[in-house]
Amino acid sequence: MKLTDISNDINEWFDGSGPLADIVISSRIRLARNLAGYKFLSRCSDTEKSEILDKLRDIMMSLDLGDKVFYVSVDQAPTLNKHFLVERHLISRHHAFGKGPRGVVIAEHEFFTAMINEEDHLRIQVLKAGCQISQCAQQINRIDDMIEKKVDFAFNPRYGYLTACPTNVGTGIRVSVMLHLPALKITGQIEKFFNAAKDMNLAVRGLFGEGTEAASDLYQLSNQATLGVSESDIVSRFEKTIIPEIIEYENAARSQLLSKQSDVLDDKISRAMALLQNARLISSQEALFLLSHLRLGINMHQRMGASTPAIEKLRTLCGAGDDPNKASVLSIALQLNYGKPLDPTHRDALRAQIIRSALNQDDPQKS
């Protein structure tokens, strides 16, 4: 299994399908765990880190996940591959560019990853398309049980699972949903969403986690407290309270657009389509911005001649890259598939060409 095998296609959990997928793009749950009898990573020597890595890698590779798994040695991976893993949400930036022996075990269909030696010894995550938080919870709990049969995790009766940073202690769980909120943005009400998140003690991040800007109207919403509240309570709060509330906000903004500003909406969506179908050079930021409007058009049942999975595929292939500061020049999947790094103009041309051929299938001459 090579990274190029997955870089040509888009992952199952991000293909625009799943429950409530017009707003909730994906659901993700991560658990942080540390081995009992070892120091946390900040105090481990490289030898100790290698020992932890070998032990956990062997266990992760032997789990019965119902999918083949492969291992990437992150510290030895080429820079382009590291960027790709981050762009694809398979590892964090912290893991990609950290120090010392570390790696990641990835299921071929990308629904599961296990980062070894990130901030904690082990961080496992399960991803699914659309709003499927309780399904993620069931699956990750089952995987965690399988791992626990083979190792002892650092656990204290009072504080629960012990983590390197006290902000993750207790359950070690982080539940995140990726939301597409273009109408709140267009109608200038995105602050409403930020305030609601703050009131519910949730963190909002951009497309690529902590410190990244919200690109293409996509926002990650996740829990902050991990102690004193059970995994099932966090999950049910997301499903019963948080997500319905945010969906209501976005849908109200969409209705408002349709009833009061339908010209503005039509204009934005038609412009997006026209530009994407005809541009010869397009930066990733412009592409993300326009694809977001196109996705909104499709979700509002306008006949666009394109589908949500097609948009998601384009977004993944032509996306912003993982580094917000270099958003206009990076798109790793594009370069990995091309076989070598590209200069910015060539990247913009190749990106425009891929988008044109995907959106002009009925009229090949245009592409």
Place this chain on the structure above:
Amino acid sequence: MQCQICNKNDATIHLTEIADGVRTEMHICEQCAVEQDIAVKSHIPINELLSNLLAVQPSDDELSGSSEQNLACPSCGFTLAQFRKEGVLGCPGDYEVFEKTLLSLIEKAHNGKTAHCGKIPLKTPRDTKKQMELLSLRQQLEAAVQSEDYELAAELRDKIKQNEQ
């Protein structure tokens, strides 16, 4: 109250400004707040939160008379000064060694909660497991009493009694 700018929507944002001893008040709606660029900063990154919490730590310690400031963990040699710098702990034992200092930080980071409630490892010795279940039941009981769900509270009380036997 109506928005002072558009005079249309309800004012939901109330600003008080005190400049040169003169106090001015402003009542506006969300839409006008966005237009005027008066937005409430709603997202605090974790590391900022952490350093803010740590920054207030010394005064708390002075109050509790903690001697943890100069302590080094016997198993990993970790000190609180290193924690302030790096934001991560040195070993699982640090949770006990620096308990007094960490407790207020943990309380602030987790909505005032200081005890685990949730999954327990399958291999935890039975009596610890029992203790944990009791702890969790008591926490649920507290929440039930607070939300005046007395039926649930009675049920939980029975469960706790059963577990204690």
